[in-house]
Amino acid sequence: MSMIKIExxxxxxxxxxxxxxxxxxxxxxxxxxxxxxxxxxxSTLLRxxxxxxxxxxxxxTIDGQVITDPKCNISLVRRKMGMVFQSFNLFxxxxxxxxxxxxxxxxxxxxxxxxxxxxxELLKRVGLAEKAENYPDELSGGQKQRVAIARAxxxxxxxxxxxxxxxxLDPTMVGxxxxxxxxxxxxxxxxxxxxxxxxxxxDVSNRVFYMDEGGIYEDGTPEQIxxxxxxxxxxxxxxxLKLLTLEITSENFDFIGSISQIEQFGxxxxxxxxxxxxxxxxFEELLTQNILSESKRSGELLPASVTIEHxxxxxxxxxxxxxxxxxxxxxxxxxxxxVTIVRKLAAEVSHSYDGKNNVTLKFSR
Amino acid sequence: xxxxKTLNENKLxxxxxxxxxxxxxxxxxxxxxxxxxxxxxxxxxxxELDYISSAGLRVLLSxxxxxxxxxxxxxxxxxxxxxxxxxxxxxxxxLNIQ
Numbered sequence: 001m002s003m004i005k006i007e008x009x010x011x012x013x014x015x016x017x018x019x020x021x022x023x024x025x026x027x028x029x030x031x032x033x034x035x036x037x038x039x040x041x042x043s044t045l046l047r048x049x050x051x052x053x054x055x056x057x058x059x060x061t062i063d064g065q066v067i068t069d070p071k072c073n074i075s076l077v078r079r080k081m082g083m084v085f086q087s088f089n090l091f092x093x094x095x096x097x098x099x100x101x102x103x104x105x106x107x108x109x110x111x112x113x114x115x116x117x118x119x120x121e122l123l124k125r126v127g128l129a130e131k132a133e134n135y136p137d138e139l140s141g142g143q144k145q146r147v148a149i150a151r152a153x154x155x156x157x158x159x160x161x162x163x164x165x166x167x168x169l170d171p172t173m174v175g176x177x178x179x180x181x182x183x184x185x186x187x188x189x190x191x192x193x194x195x196x197x198x199x200x201x202x203d204v205s206n207r208v209f210y211m212d213e214g215g216i217y218e219d220g221t222p223e224q225i226x227x228x229x230x231x232x233x234x235x236x237x238x239x240x241l242k243l244l245t246l247e248i249t250s251e252n253f254d255f256i257g258s259i260s261q262i263e264q265f266g267x268x269x270x271x272x273x274x275x276x277x278x279x280x281x282x283f284e285e286l287l288t289q290n291i292l293s294e295s296k297r298s299g300e301l302l303p304a305s306v307t308i309e310h311x312x313x314x315x316x317x318x319x320x321x322x323x324x325x326x327x328x329x330x331x332x333x334x335x336x337x338x339v340t341i342v343r344k345l346a347a348e349v350s351h352s353y354d355g356k357n358n359v360t361l362k363f364s365r
Numbered sequence: 366x367x368x369x370k371t372l373n374e375n376k377l378x379x380x381x382x383x384x385x386x387x388x389x390x391x392x393x394x395x396x397x398x399x400x401x402x403x404x405x406x407x408x409x410x411x412x413e414l415d416y417i418s419s420a421g422l423r424v425l426l427s428x429x430x431x432x433x434x435x436x437x438x439x440x441x442x443x444x445x446x447x448x449x450x451x452x453x454x455x456x457x458x459x460l461n462i463q
Contacts, residue, residue, distance in 0.1 A: 255388055277416065277446055284418045288387045337419040337454060344453035 003028045003158060003190060004049070009058035011044050018044045020214030022058070026159070026192065031185045033201035033222075034194045036211035037237060042194040045211070046161045049192075050081045063158065079107060082152030082160040086168045088144040090136040090151070097123065097132040100151045108155065115154075122150040126180050142173025146180050153184070160184070162193040178204075198238075202226050210234045240312035242269045248304040251292050258283070262308065269310050275317055275363055278345045279308055282319050282361050285338035290330045291323060291359075300325030301357070317363045327353035367413065368396050375436070376406040382413030385421030394424045401428070405436030412442025417450055429460055439463055 002025035009022040018041030026032065034042045047053040049060060051067060051074050059068045067077045090099050100119040104110040110118070123129045126146040128139075136144055145165055152160050162181065166174040178200050185191060185204050195201055201208060201222065208225040210218040210233075218225060218234045229235045236243070244265040246258050259280060266276035283306065295301035304323035311317070329351040331339055343349060348362040366389035369380035377400060385393060401407065407428065411417075425440070432438035440462045443451065451457045 255386075259386075274446065280416065281418055281450075284387055284420075289419055337422060340454055341419055341450065 002026060003063060005061040007059045009048060009060065010056045011041070011048055011053060012056045017214060019048065022215045024216055024219065026190070028190055029188050030190055030207055031205045032192045032207045032209060033205040034192060034209045034211060035198065035201055040211040041214065042211050043163050046163050046192060046194060049161060050078050050083055079155055080158040082155055082157035084145070084148050084152050084160060084162045084165050086164040088148045090144055090147060092136050095133055095135050096128065096147050099136070099147060100154050103151065104154050119154060122153055126150045140173060141169045142176045145169065145177045149180055159190040159192065162191065162195070164194050164196065166195070166197060198226070210237065239314070242310045242312070244308045246306040248287065248306065249302060251296050251302070255288060265308065269312070271310055271317065272315070272365060275365060278363050279317060279319060281345060282342050285342050286330055286359065287321060289338040290336070291321065294328055298325060301328060315365055319361045321359040323357045325357065328357055330359060366392065368393060370400060375404055376408070377404045378408040378410060380410045380413065384416040385414060386416060386418045387420045390420035390424050393421070394427065397424065397428050401431055407432050407436065407438040409438065409440045410442050411440060411447060412444070414447055417447050422450070422454060422456060425456070425460060437461065
């Protein structure tokens with residue numbers, strides 16, 4: 001059963017609308033990583049959930065309670081939702097155990113003695129019991145964030161929202177915070193984590209939201225999102241793809257200009273010289289020597305569009321060439337010198353026809 | 366592409382540098398066509414050549430055919446990248462590469 005139901009959530013600011021229409025359900029025990037480029041509303045989504053931001057329209061229902069209803073007692077709802085911020089937000093005038101006890105004592109009216117006992121247990125869980133009497137300023141960033149997590153758990157929340165919990169940390173401290181979040185996931189805590197740590201997102205979560213275009217652009221298991229993303233923008237983001245597109249409208253196109261664009265693309269993206277050379281050769285052999293000379297004969301294949309992709313994550317490249325006319329497989333003449341070169345240099349070649357000709361070449365190191 | 370010719374009686378050495386591709390291959394072809402008469406020993410020094418495509422290979426092959434009739438042709442100085450192209454196309458067996 002869904003614990004949180006978000007329906008047609010929209011958030012507008014005067015100049016920008018980060019969330020256009022978000023509809024999603026979150027189940028108890030879900031560990032959801034929220035990923036995507038900057039400015040795609042990841043943090044806004046979290047902040048709309050616990051009403052730190054007021055949604056422009058739409059409803060959020062938590063455990064059957066419509067919290068976007070103005071009559072809803074939001075402070076009661078917020079107790080069900082812990083939030084961990086990028087910048088820790090600890091009370092600097094309180095020591096560590098007081099930071100952890102403060103909300104249970106003041107909001108839940110937990111007796112101080114019990115709150116202290118529970119607080120110390122939590123500090124043990126995050127590995128900071130011995131720092132109980134210290135003040136936040138005496139702690140490292142990683143330690144502060146672990147205290148912030150203990151403080152969130154102290155309220156016995158139904159869900160914890162993490163807003164880029166490791167972004168403000170020195171890289172050496174990221175691990176200790178992630179390992180605390182990891183152990184909470186194992187205990188079955190429902191969590192939603194906005195993060196840029198892709199490996200962590202893949203390991204810890206059962207669901208991944210890729211956010212783009214004003215909403216949850218793709219929602220799937222880590223395997224689906226990281227290994228087989230079905231939508232174009234997810235793929236570009238996950239594979240850290242860099243693209244170059246060249247439009248060829250005439251047989252007398254600017255070959256030298258196109259080659260220098262490919263070379264520039266290679267330099268900008270630090271593509272290895274050999275792979276770049278293979279891309280240049282594929283472009284020349286397949287397009288100018290083969291497809292364009294066929295086009296000169298038949299007059300039917302242009303315009304053509306060439307897209308080169310390079311993936312930073314696995315250092316692979318691909319070239320896809322799309323052109324019109326009837327089905328024409330450029331690899332059909334196996335004795336042709338151009339075809340030989342391309343076949344030998346590419347890891348994979350293919351041609352398909354769906355009203356347009358699609359040629360794909362894949363290159364690996 | 367750069368082309369440097371050195372003639373020593375019947376021996377012609379042609380240094381080719383840069384890119385030998387769709388655009389530049391016709392230039393080399395013309396240059397060779399104009400200079401091979403009476404040559405018995407042709408050396409193509411490609412140590413400065415960075416890139417070769419099938420268009421360039423065809424020019425080399427055509428020069429080889431001409432020289433088969435009147436003498437010999439040697440290709441020298443191929444770098445690793447160019448050698449790979451000679452390899453995958455079988456040109457290692459068609460040309461005299463040193």
